[in-house]
Amino acid sequence: MRGRFVLGPIPATGNILWSTGDKNLTSIPVTKSGIYSVTVTDPVNPGCQSFSEVNIVFNPTPKINVGLPSSICANGTPVQLSASPAGGIWSGNNVTPTGKYTPPSSVGTDVLTYSLTLNGCTGSAQKTITILPAPNVNLGPDRSVCNNGKEYIGVSPIPGIQYSWSNGQSGPSILPDHSGDYWIRASQGLCVVSDTIKITLLPAPVIFMRGEYYLCVPDNLPIIVDAGNPISYYSYFWTPAPVSGQNTPKITVIQPRVYTLLVKDNNNGCTNTFETNVIDRCEPSILVPNIFTPNADGLNNYFDIFTAHISREDFSLKIFNRWGEIMFTSTRPDDRWDGRYKGEVVKPDSFAWIINYKSEYYPERGVLTKRGAVTVAW
Known part of the structure; x- marks a missing residue:
């Protein structure tokens, strides 16, 4: 790179001649390397002269190149920034002098500077890093889930975020179908965040009950809705309240409507619900x-x-x-x-x-x- 240096000043007590051809100047600027001299002659006695020379060397300013990334996700893993030539110092927000950059939690920009001094000359370059929004994904602690088709695992959906699961499904939540590890990956633009949870799948109560029963309202005769033989470690609760048998597998009803049976397995605490529709239908x-x-x-x-x-x-x-x-x-x-x-x-x-x-x-x-x-x- 081209620089500028001023030679002088010298006392103005005679005639001044520079090697550059400049005359009667007590100082001159120079912009390139080389040997420069000056001669001063006594105007009364021209035989009396004074001579001096100097070797000027212009060292180049270091040429700096900084590497990627130019964007990074908020709350991401710290990254090591790179620049050449090596050996310089980084400065700015969220960066160490050696170039370890820790992404902040908020979106925005960080302007960083890399400086390097070689042969007495200092060069620098700036790097702007854009902090992108990153999804917040937290599946919570490992837990047990009842295999009743109703207990989902997942996260609250956020518009603009794509979700994928270890079992190939997509969406913010899934129904686990086996015990083991499940991970979710959330993608928002360039930012990808994941979390893993271990699920223990517990058996839920199972009963066998018809989906429909027919009751002839004009005949005013009750019918029995049957959910099978009682199981000793199951608890039963029907809604709405039937004519009889609210806490047993079999109930007597006299009104057409949907009846819901809540069954609890007292061994593991899992519940399951079953419905049957009692319809007003009379045989001719x-x-x-x-x-x-x-x-x-x-x-x-x-x-x-x-x-x-x-x-x-x-x-x-x-x-x-x-x-x-x-x-x-x-x-x-x-x-x-x-x-x-x-x-x-x-x-x-x-x-x-x-x-x-x-x-x-x-x-x-x-x-x-x-x-x-x-x-x-x-």
């Missing part, structure tokens, strides 16, 4: 007599059928004699046959009947058919 019912006596004595004089939970709009009844003639027909379940055909009471005999109907609660079953025979007796 048709009661048909097998004999009646249309003799006007006031006792059993009509062929009456009794129905429950069938669709009244899709009903038909037909009664036939042994030759296939239709003796009676109706599309209303309340109609009854008085044993007459064309105004006359039929003679004692057996008569076939066919009823077509649809279920009120199960219309998807379509048209159903019921067949039988009734005896007319006097």
